[in-house]
Amino acid sequence: MKLIDxxxxxxxxxxxxxxxxxxxxxxxCGSELLIDDxxxxxxxxxxxxxxxxxxxxxxxxxxxxxLEQKEKNKRKSLSKLIxxxxxxxxxxxxxxxAGTVDTFFVNIFSLCAFVLFVCIILALKDFLVxxx
Numbered sequence: 001m002k003l004i005d006x007x008x009x010x011x012x013x014x015x016x017x018x019x020x021x022x023x024x025x026x027x028x029c030g031s032e033l034l035i036d037d038x039x040x041x042x043x044x045x046x047x048x049x050x051x052x053x054x055x056x057x058x059x060x061x062x063x064x065x066x067l068e069q070k071e072k073n074k075r076k077s078l079s080k081l082i083x084x085x086x087x088x089x090x091x092x093x094x095x096x097x098a099g100t101v102d103t104f105f106v107n108i109f110s111l112c113a114f115v116l117f118v119c120i121i122l123a124l125k126d127f128l129v130x131x132x
Contacts, residue, residue: 009033074130081123088116
């Protein structure tokens with residue numbers, strides 16, 4: 001059973017009543033109120049407006065959640081980019097130092113530098129995709 005909200009014209013109390021009734025008695029002051037078709041129309045119009053506003057609110061909340069997730073992903077991607085870049089620079093320094101010691105270490109650090117460079121490219125791609 002669907003109920004509509006009405007305000008008592010005598011005391012101002014809010015009541016929920018069945019719209020199929022023709023008259024209702026206020027629980028607070030005892031006044032009799034007639035329910036006309038206009039009251040039903042107002043309730044229906046308010047329902048549509050309320051539904052519209054509720055739907056707009058849901059859409060806005062979803063957009064805000066997506067924006068928040070995008071910002072979180074952007075920060076995460078930027079952090080990866082910084083870390084990979086730092087490790088890449090360290091591997092280049094290690095190559096320079098190892099060059100004076102042994103070629104085996106130069107090869108190992110060169111491989112590490114290449115892998116880190118690929119990671120930097122992937123992290124940069126992710127960052128630019130998220131940013132744009």
